[in-house]
Amino acid sequence: MTDRKPYRHRFPLSVIGYALRLYHRFPLSQRDVQELLHERGIQVSHETLRQWNIKFAPLLTEELRHREPRRGSRWHLDEVCVRVGGVKHWLWGAIDERGDVLEVLLQEHRDTEAAKSFFARLLGEYAVPEVIHTDKLWSYGAALRELPVLHSVEHVQVVAAARCNNLVEQSHRQTRQQERGQLGFKRRRRTQEFLALHARVSNLHRQTRTTIPAALRRSNQTEALLLWREAIQQAA
Structure with a gap:
């Protein structure tokens, strides 16, 4: 990933993409993500994480949707x-x-x-x-x-x-896991944006959870990560 900084952002894309991926990939709250970033020496406020989600979640949803294969009938x-x-x-x-x-x-x-x-x-x-x-x-x-x-x-x-x-x-x-992790949903528009992106991320990583050989699972995980990085590059 090109570690550039989006316009008027203090942190590079690698940090923004990592934070958003944690939030939408696992049942974590924004404060959980804030603590995980802090353990890695990255001081990000709760409000900054919220603003990243407001700005990038709809863009990432569309980018990931366009990269999905043809769906069934x-x-x-x-x-x-x-x-x-x-x-x-x-x-x-x-x-x-x-x-x-x-x-x-x-x-x-x-x-x-x-x-x-x-x-x-x-x-x-x-x-x-x-x-x-x-x-x-x-x-x-x-x-x-x-x-x-x-x-x-x-x-x-x-x-x-x-x-x-x-x-x-x-x-x-x-959805229930994410609801518990966030201690409930607060606003309708933000909830819709979150769940829409969460669905795309779930599709991206679905093949990494099935009972397939470990080598293939690792390959799928690497491919999912590369697709995520491409999407965040385009969204920013």
């Missing part, structure tokens, strides 16, 4: 309750058949309009899928009926007793 959708500033919100999530996150969207409601908004967001980034897997929430079916572009898509509903078959359920674990 079988979507698994689900929503989970998340409290933001003490107010109940719904985190809508979609993954493909390989377990890679397609999109996440934080909304206040769980109705048909919310489902349509989520589908519109997905279709703005990906081609029309072949199959959509959802739970029994009626909002999904209503939204599919109101969107002509999805009329030909097969809709598979997973019964409540078999929710383990819905791959997206597993992706919520990392």
Whole structure:
């Protein structure tokens, strides 16, 4: 990585990229990251870390999204309750058949309009899928009926007793881990930006967590790190 300093920043990209990677790769709070940097002789304030996230998180999300491979044509959708500033919100999530996150969207409601908004967001980034897997929430079916572009898509509903078959359920674990690490989410916009980048980082490192040979896992880790460094270079 070229260790240049972004405009009007005191620290070089190597420090900024390392701090952001720690924050979004592991269930750490900003104060945890501040302490880890302090152990390495880097004195960064909590406010500086917050400003780095505000500035670079949306840019990094787009950079990583553009570097992702082509996604599958079988979507698994689900929503989970998340409290933001003490107010109940719904985190809508979609993954493909390989377990890679397609999109996440934080909304206040769980109705048909919310489902349509989520589908519109997905279709703005990906081609029309072949199959959509959802739970029994009626909002999904209503939204599919109101969107002509999805009329030909097969809709598979997973019964409540078999929710383990819905791959997206597993992706919520990392959201819960991050929520606990940060002692809860505070602001809706910042939470959306954080979770969007966290999803891209999870995709980047997903192949490093599977039961594959150690040599291949190390190779995947190196590739993920190089992609991260390229993204931070472009984002800055």
